[in-house]
Amino acid sequence: MPESISDAAPLRILLSEPALRDHGAAISAALGARRWSRVEPPEVADPRAIDADIAFVSRDVTGRSTKHELQPATQRFYIAMREAPSLRWTHTHSAGADRPVFGQLRARGVAVTTSSGANAGVVAQTALAGLLALARHLPQMLDAQRERRWAPLLGAGMPRDLHGQTATIVGWGPIGQQLGAVLRLLGLSVVVVRQRATPAGEGFEAVTFADLPAVLPRTDWLILACPLTDQTRGLVDAAALDSLPEGARLLNVSRGEVVDEPALVAALRAGRLAGAYLDVYAHEPLPADSPIWTLPNVIATPHSAGFSDGNAARVADIFLDNLRRWIAQSPLRNAVP
Missing domain, CATH: 3.40.50.720 (NAD(P)-binding Rossmann-like Domain)
Structure with a gap:
């Protein structure tokens, strides 16, 4: 039996x-x-x-x-x-x-x-926090606070309205979808980069990875929420960073290997990229001698975007x-x- x-x-x-x-x-x-x-x-x-x-x-x-x-x-x-x-x-x-x-x-x-x-909701919330902190120049204001320096955001330091800006989200899994929904509510135009240019929902523009170079020149916020694959490894290289418009910023909650890290550091140092929120790196833990630690226009967290109780x-x-x-x-x- x-x-x-x-x-x-x-x-x-x-x-x-x-x-x-x-x-x-x-x-x-x-x-x-x-x-x-x-x-x-x-x-x-x-x-x-x-x-x-x-x-x-x-x-x-x-x-x-x-x-x-x-x-x-x-x-x-x-x-x-x-x-x-x-x-x-x-x-x-x-x-x-x-x-x-x-x-x-x-x-x-x-x-x-x-x-x-x-942890998709938690990561999306963290990415949003990074975006809002950069958009509202919180790193500069925190520096001023530590120095007991009164520094209102006036003149050249005045933040731009988020409404009307364009966010390009690379990866349309649970993280990208939740983040995209919130950014639409804040008045941003959202471009979705995915394997196939199938509709991503009402109000979202969908393109393929092959189309990414064409949308970068109008991207104010390049948000990486994709898995690490042969296709995404090194996706954001020096040429991609140079294609972004002046004042653009990058958020990476995917994997560090998606970005050419030396090219990213060079773009941030030169001011071609206005800022970045980074939670992942080419090597983790981030080495103590990495310039990323001290770049004034970077928020760096230790691969913790998804941590929650x-x-x-x-x-x-x-x-x-x-x-x-x-x-x-x-x-x-x-x-x-």
Whole structure:
């Protein structure tokens, strides 16, 4: 007779201790009668063999690690995923899966899903905050405050009205869509850059990536909210920055590699670009000797645009939904192609 689901071998899930504590009961509920066990990542130097069917990369696993510099706890988890011969599916808390480990897993046939959308609202709010801060010259006013200097925004320092300006949003996923809706309410014209020039909704102009050079000369705000792909890597180079009109500004909440960083620094130093809000960089953490730290027309944050205390629950909801789908052999949400 066929084996019942309750008699099947326990499902082995690689996850952290905090994730087990926070989501263990919900995982059991999602699996129903199917038994499961937690797999703990071994120490880096531990020769013990490890295996798992599923891996859940929660936010605490990556901690302060970046894709360029891994902390020991993150390294342990990544090694465990690489060395688990039965691993069939990995879910990550992040919206993207451009860290090398995920490419390595996909190359050997492991399904990878992301938490795209979980922090989209938070990232859109942060990008909007950066835009408004630059538009209203808040960095200059904060400098004046620290110097106890009374410096009203008069004469050449007077901000331009946002109403009537043009924002070009590269990437029309959940972040771009939420940001675009708010910018339209503020009276900006919004150009959407996406794979195909299919309609992006009433009031939005949609173009393809091939059309980006044509819209840059009328772009006051170039907003990057796209994933890192072969098409977007180095998309904003020196030529693109030179094509922007005088007084234009750039916001990057996508990935640092989308922009030619030396060209960006040169454009900011020369005043060809009036300012930038940057949350991502070519190398993270941003090196201490990077000129970006001290450029007066830059707001630089440490890849934190999506941090918020509600994200963990939203990530868990996506993982648990996918877990039910995986058990039912249904298509997974946010699967990386």
